[in-house]
Amino acid sequence: MDIAAQVFAHLEMAVIKVIEPSAFELAGPSFWWLERFFFQTSPSNATLTPLETSPFFDDFLEQSQSVWRSPEQHSLTSGPWIEVDDAGREWPFDAQAIHDHGQRLLLITHLGASYAERVEILQSSRERLLDNERLEAEVSRRTQQLKEREEEVANRLLAAGGYRDQETGAHVKRIGLYSAAMAKALGWPPLRIDDLRVAAPMHDLGKIGIPDRVLLKPGRLDEDEFEIMKTHAELGARILSDTGIPMIEMARHIAWSHHEKWNGMGYPRQLQQDEIPIEARIVSVVDVYDAMIHKRVYKQPIAESETLHFIRTSANTHFDPRIVEAFLDIYDTIKAIKDRVQEHENDQPSPF
Amino acid sequence: MIQKKICMLGSFAVGKTSLVQRYVTSQFSEKYLTTVGVKVDKKVVQIEDQEVKLMLWDLAGNDVFSPLNMSYLRGMAGYILVIDGTRIKSFESALTIYHTCQQKYRQAAVQVAVNKVDIQEQWEVTDAHLAQLHDLGIEINLTSAKTAQAVEDIFIKLARA
Numbered sequence: 001m002d003i004a005a006q007v008f009a010h011l012e013m014a015v016i017k018v019i020e021p022s023a024f025e026l027a028g029p030s031f032w033w034l035e036r037f038f039f040q041t042s043p044s045n046a047t048l049t050p051l052e053t054s055p056f057f058d059d060f061l062e063q064s065q066s067v068w069r070s071p072e073q074h075s076l077t078s079g080p081w082i083e084v085d086d087a088g089r090e091w092p093f094d095a096q097a098i099h100d101h102g103q104r105l106l107l108i109t110h111l112g113a114s115y116a117e118r119v120e121i122l123q124s125s126r127e128r129l130l131d132n133e134r135l136e137a138e139v140s141r142r143t144q145q146l147k148e149r150e151e152e153v154a155n156r157l158l159a160a161g162g163y164r165d166q167e168t169g170a171h172v173k174r175i176g177l178y179s180a181a182m183a184k185a186l187g188w189p190p191l192r193i194d195d196l197r198v199a200a201p202m203h204d205l206g207k208i209g210i211p212d213r214v215l216l217k218p219g220r221l222d223e224d225e226f227e228i229m230k231t232h233a234e235l236g237a238r239i240l241s242d243t244g245i246p247m248i249e250m251a252r253h254i255a256w257s258h259h260e261k262w263n264g265m266g267y268p269r270q271l272q273q274d275e276i277p278i279e280a281r282i283v284s285v286v287d288v289y290d291a292m293i294h295k296r297v298y299k300q301p302i303a304e305s306e307t308l309h310f311i312r313t314s315a316n317t318h319f320d321p322r323i324v325e326a327f328l329d330i331y332d333t334i335k336a337i338k339d340r341v342q343e344h345e346n347d348q349p350s351p352f
Numbered sequence: 353m354i355q356k357k358i359c360m361l362g363s364f365a366v367g368k369t370s371l372v373q374r375y376v377t378s379q380f381s382e383k384y385l386t387t388v389g390v391k392v393d394k395k396v397v398q399i400e401d402q403e404v405k406l407m408l409w410d411l412a413g414n415d416v417f418s419p420l421n422m423s424y425l426r427g428m429a430g431y432i433l434v435i436d437g438t439r440i441k442s443f444e445s446a447l448t449i450y451h452t453c454q455q456k457y458r459q460a461a462v463q464v465a466v467n468k469v470d471i472q473e474q475w476e477v478t479d480a481h482l483a484q485l486h487d488l489g490i491e492i493n494l495t496s497a498k499t500a501q502a503v504e505d506i507f508i509k510l511a512r513a
């Protein structure tokens with residue numbers, strides 16, 4: 001046996017010459033398992049005739065015709081497949097069709113031990129992947145539980161504020177939904193968007209500390225009263241401080257800064273431009289929009305067109321121009337939220 | 353006799369091999385044994401007055417170690433997209449496979465098997481996910497290779513298609 005034949009025997013690789021599409025000739029050592037695929041009149045006769053009993057191998061032979069017929073050098077690999085014998089034992093194989101310098105070959109390899117090793121490696125890798133998936137699912141489930149608890153806390157805070165405020169549940173819900181839609185349009189990650197949806201409705205939480213004579217006054221506030229009313233921003237921030245919960249921290253920024261203006265003429269700290277937290281800049285726009293288009297005890301609703309005109313012309317003075325642009329870009333979504341979440345849900349003070 | 357090539361597709365460990373074994377040999381094993389490469393089983397079924405030979409190509413599950421080899425799908429008459437109801441990632445993987453198959457094998461019949469319905473209380477796949485599949489026009493079957501629920505039906509549907 002020459003060296004090449006020894007190598008093929010060691011690899012359990014049958015080397016077969018392709019004489020014509022369905023005529024094959026063994027060009028190396030023979031193996032007992034070739035009987036699964038070919039008829040051979042005798043071990044000394046190199047001519048092989050396909051048996052057409054293995055669906056996978058037959059399909060591969062058919063695909064290989066294009067390789068052998070191709071005028072160019074070409075090859076095709078089957079990938080591993082498994083044959084099962086009458087006793088139920090599995091035999092793994094791999095095949096290659098080669099066309100190289102006019103030589104047309106079919107190589108069939110019995111994978112044997114190397115296949116078993118590959119299965120073992122893949123099995124343990126996949127078991128690890130399954131473990132990781134289970135862990136990820138558990139983390140995701142617990143995060144969701146935590147979020148639900150945070151939202152419950154937020155709802156109870158809002159409910160407490162709502163007993164004294166004239167704002168309706170629909171208003172605070174809309175502020176959350178508008179803000180989330182804006183954050184999505186601005187490309188925020190999903191968890192932060194959800195935080196904003198829950199945090200934004202708490203923007204006026206500080207009104208819980210404003211005296212009734214100011215908070216519930218039907219007419220316009222005088223200068224002193226307005227000064228008292230302005231303290232709700234800082235009061236809200238104080239109520240929401242030091243929790244260590246990212247969503248409540250976001251709500252604190254919003255409560256403290258949603259009356260700041262882009263040009264520094266807002267309150268309570270006269271912050272300007274990027275000094276104002278972005279979540280507060282978002283809430284500032286949607287809160288003004290919602291307040292203008294809805295009826296209040298002290299005013300009639302303002303037309304959509306007039307409201308949009310006000311928002312557009314307030315870019316660079318009252319509002320961050322990028323937030324105004326995003327608002328106008330998703331105006332259809334904003335309007336859909338406004339139409340969907342209406343006051344009939346709640347003609348009574350605050351939230352849920 | 354009509355012959356139909358049916359491919360079992362889906363993420364790893366969703367129960368493709370178990371579904372084929374349940375259908376062909378009426379057996380089931382709890383132990384997860386990964387498939388490497390392809391194994392072809394056969395089953396002849398009677399559809400009205402016609403015998404149909406199903407060639408069931410059980411393909412290795414798709415993951416980072418083993419992407420879908422499209423050449424295995426050549427000539428398939430239909431495929432079963434298997435999802436493990438307890439693993440949301442297998443749902444996402446099934447959607448990817450479906451869209452890949454639609455590019456080249458739009459004519460192939462498809463049935464979805466959302467497997468492991470015997471432990472439905474542990475499912476991560478929700479009605480909203482199933483609605484997503486429904487919206488794509490795919491027929492959904494809630495199967496269990498363990499209890500044999502809907503297993504024969506799904507193969508018969510493809511034999512009839």
